[in-house]
Amino acid sequence: xxxxxxxxxxxxxxxxxxxLLIPLAVLGVALLVLVGAYFLxxxxxxxxxxxxxxxxxxxxxxxASGDEVRETFSSLDTESIQGVxxxxxxxxxxxxxxxxxxxxxxxxxxxxxxxxESTSASFGSDSQREALxxxxxxxxxxxxLVALAFRSFIPSLAVVASAFSDIVIPVALMNLFGIExxxxxxxxxxxxxxxxxxxDILLNNHVLRRHGSFYESTYRAMRTGIxxxxxxxxxxxTMFVVATLFGIPLLDSIALILVFGLTADxxxxxxxxxxxxxxxxxxxxx
Amino acid sequence: xxxVRDNWRILxxxxxxxxxxxxxxxxxxxxxxxxxxxxxxxxxxxxxxxxGLQLSGGARIRGSLVGQTxxxxxxxxxxxxxxxxxxxxxxxxDPIDVTARPGQPxxxxxxxxxxxISQQRFASALNSAGLDVSADxxxxxxxxxxxxxxxxxxxxRVDQTGLSGASVTTVSAATGxxxxxxxxxxxxxxSLRELIGSAGRVQVVAGYPDPNNDTAPQMDPILDQGDFxxxxxxxxxxxxxxxxxxxxxxxxxxxxxxxxxxxxTREGLGNCDFDAATDDxxxxxxxxxxxxDGEIVYGAAMGDLADSIDPGQSGDYSGFLANPAFQINTxxxxxxxxxxINLEAGSLPTTxxxxxxxxxxxxxxQAFKPLALVTGLLAWLAVSAVVYFWYRDVRVAIPMLAxxxxxVFLLLGFAAAVGLALDLSHIAxxxxxIGTGLDDLIIMADEILQRKEEVKTGRVFQSRFRKAxxxxxxxxxxxxxxxxPLAVLSLGDLQGFAIITIVGVIIGVAVTRPAYGDVLxxxxxxxxxxx
Numbered sequence: 129x130x131x132x133x134x135x136x137x138x139x140x141x142x143x144x145x146x147x148l149l150i151p152l153a154v155l156g157v158a159l160l161v162l163v164g165a166y167f168l169x170x171x172x173x174x175x176x177x178x179x180x181x182x183x184x185x186x187x188x189x190x191x192a193s194g195d196e197v198r199e200t201f202s203s204l205d206t207e208s209i210q211g212v213x214x215x216x217x218x219x220x221x222x223x224x225x226x227x228x229x230x231x232x233x234x235x236x237x238x239x240x241x242x243x244x245e246s247t248s249a250s251f252g253s254d255s256q257r258e259a260l261x262x263x264x265x266x267x268x269x270x271x272x273l274v275a276l277a278f279r280s281f282i283p284s285l286a287v288v289a290s291a292f293s294d295i296v297i298p299v300a301l302m303n304l305f306g307i308e309x310x311x312x313x314x315x316x317x318x319x320x321x322x323x324x325x326x327x328d329i330l331l332n333n334h335v336l337r338r339h340g341s342f343y344e345s346t347y348r349a350m351r352t353g354i355x356x357x358x359x360x361x362x363x364x365x366t367m368f369v370v371a372t373l374f375g376i377p378l379l380d381s382i383a384l385i386l387v388f389g390l391t392a393d394x395x396x397x398x399x400x401x402x403x404x405x406x407x408x409x410x411x412x413x414x
Numbered sequence: 415x416x417x418v419r420d421n422w423r424i425l426x427x428x429x430x431x432x433x434x435x436x437x438x439x440x441x442x443x444x445x446x447x448x449x450x451x452x453x454x455x456x457x458x459x460x461x462x463x464x465x466g467l468q469l470s471g472g473a474r475i476r477g478s479l480v481g482q483t484x485x486x487x488x489x490x491x492x493x494x495x496x497x498x499x500x501x502x503x504x505x506x507x508d509p510i511d512v513t514a515r516p517g518q519p520x521x522x523x524x525x526x527x528x529x530x531i532s533q534q535r536f537a538s539a540l541n542s543a544g545l546d547v548s549a550d551x552x553x554x555x556x557x558x559x560x561x562x563x564x565x566x567x568x569x570x571r572v573d574q575t576g577l578s579g580a581s582v583t584t585v586s587a588a589t590g591x592x593x594x595x596x597x598x599x600x601x602x603x604x605s606l607r608e609l610i611g612s613a614g615r616v617q618v619v620a621g622y623p624d625p626n627n628d629t630a631p632q633m634d635p636i637l638d639q640g641d642f643x644x645x646x647x648x649x650x651x652x653x654x655x656x657x658x659x660x661x662x663x664x665x666x667x668x669x670x671x672x673x674x675x676x677x678x679t680r681e682g683l684g685n686c687d688f689d690a691a692t693d694d695x696x697x698x699x700x701x702x703x704x705x706x707d708g709e710i711v712y713g714a715a716m717g718d719l720a721d722s723i724d725p726g727q728s729g730d731y732s733g734f735l736a737n738p739a740f741q742i743n744t745x746x747x748x749x750x751x752x753x754x755i756n757l758e759a760g761s762l763p764t765t766x767x768x769x770x771x772x773x774x775x776x777x778x779x780q781a782f783k784p785l786a787l788v789t790g791l792l793a794w795l796a797v798s799a800v801v802y803f804w805y806r807d808v809r810v811a812i813p814m815l816a817x818x819x820x821x822v823f824l825l826l827g828f829a830a831a832v833g834l835a836l837d838l839s840h841i842a843x844x845x846x847x848i849g850t851g852l853d854d855l856i857i858m859a860d861e862i863l864q865r866k867e868e869v870k871t872g873r874v875f876q877s878r879f880r881k882a883x884x885x886x887x888x889x890x891x892x893x894x895x896x897x898x899p900l901a902v903l904s905l906g907d908l909q910g911f912a913i914i915t916i917v918g919v920i921i922g923v924a925v926t927r928p929a930y931g932d933v934l935x936x937x938x939x940x941x942x943x944x945x
Contacts, residue, residue, distance in 0.1 A: 258587055258905055321892065363796055
């Protein structure tokens, strides 16, 4: 059978500390970005309209240029106006929730209003709290299930730590790329929990519950795991590119965040998780 | 020969796919139903799938009822009327804005936000009414009974406007809030907002000269929603619109007496010149004002009705009592239509404060249907290429892709069967399901097709299959656990995403992945034979 193999990682040549250094450094930088953003803006990540309140209006400018569109709304209190998709659509955001002035200005200029979404500030902050509760509950639930499955501290910790890092790194990247945290992003971050534990559990399972040497087991888990993650990344990259070209909301941000998370997962599983497992296997208290 | 015992999992998958096909295309689906869209607004679709707002267009408004509730109140013999009137006069609000409900224990609701009247003030007003209540017993929000009534009224309002496919539902948020969601396909946002955003309380107020005050007229509310026995609907008039109503017997007599004693049928006849946009009620005129939610929308003198109430100034209104018909006037026909709906459906107990609203134009939203399909297909092609790259063996790759595809097909069948309205979030969920599904299939293929041992019997397959399934089971469990908070929370879009992902994972673990196991078993045994 022509199964393509992945490169063997020369784990033997590096100490656990050396292996841990990279993922922990990346995680540290990511946390620094979040803390920095928190002190600069008051939130660790830029929150979307669904969480802060306000309105997003998407309109088809019928051929008008970006500057003309900006001119149309210049007398109104807009936060930003951005082009979306490949067509002539623009996304206008504002803190106002009474949008009649905007809709009137749009129709006077002959623009077609495609969608209007608005959220009151109080409802936004409720959603914020609710989303946070959901994220924490999901993470705690996942941790408990992992602990129950492996019934030993270090291997469970390895899975949970790498899932944590898989979530924190994309959030930091969202800051750097200027992606707002909306409902779609929350869904994507939760999806990362689901995707990331797959390869971690696979690795733990091969190392702890199989016969054979540590390196042999790791290698076999890696072959399967890397195939899985790269396949998922391929799906998500495609989804991101296509959704961006078509200007489909929600799908583009979900896809991009999953690409970030899955890439972070490759690093975390095969550096952080592997080194923790090796330490547990050879030096740890059993 | 196909051995049923060895291949029952594949057979089950085929049967379920057939059932899903029936649900999608045949008679098993929940039915398309009326979408409320004109034919030219919809793109024809051969399936029974139903689409939500994001893929079919329309407006959705989420709001909460304004009010605060004192709970666990012991009424101790005090009548609800006296509580309501005492509290209302203490707080300076209309008695209709206070509702006391006896029970074990009772509740008192105040239909004003705590920003306007603090919980402290509400509590002290309740104390003046002889009730032992502290500010701690008061929460924001209204009672279930009030919310149910409001939901019924809103439903009847949307029904009467002929918004087919419109729905009114309530959801509760994990953080305690209760929301009412009104959704109308194809309807534009402003008209939906107008329809539900107001309490819709209609009154007729008699304004006439006050002998003791020459700067402001005497204003007496004389007719209320409850005084109308029959509503005939809106009609066009020369200067606007009007709604014909019939008064109840109980309301007709005091109304006629008031009209005569206040002079509407005599000296005040025709003495009203009022424009709601510019004027305040004049102290010298006899006007009947139409008041909606406390705002005067129209004022006019009594017309022909005077002949029926007070024929020849005789004061004999028996003719009116025999046919107590009355016209409520408005500035426009549209306003009259809205008024008629409000009268018919009744007024909301309190205002619905709009928390979030969404509007998507039908043509814009429906364009996403094919685009989302193309996105899914391209993602599927990308995955196929990568899977083929890994295995270089069509015997592994094709069943793997077929299994993943059947998973999506089953999910769509499920959506059609239960009548789930698909939105973009569900599409994202579907693509996520393909992703985790393929991950699991790769785990199974690698586990079962490993080459290191000589295998002789199906027992090796069983043990490998079980090992692979342990990993898959735990991974599926974590995905379900990670998604379940979203499935319960009322975070709009995310609920659909979570539900699709969870159902997809369950279908995958229970049906499609075991079936792929059977395919792999065959491949494994073939490999053995060749060695």
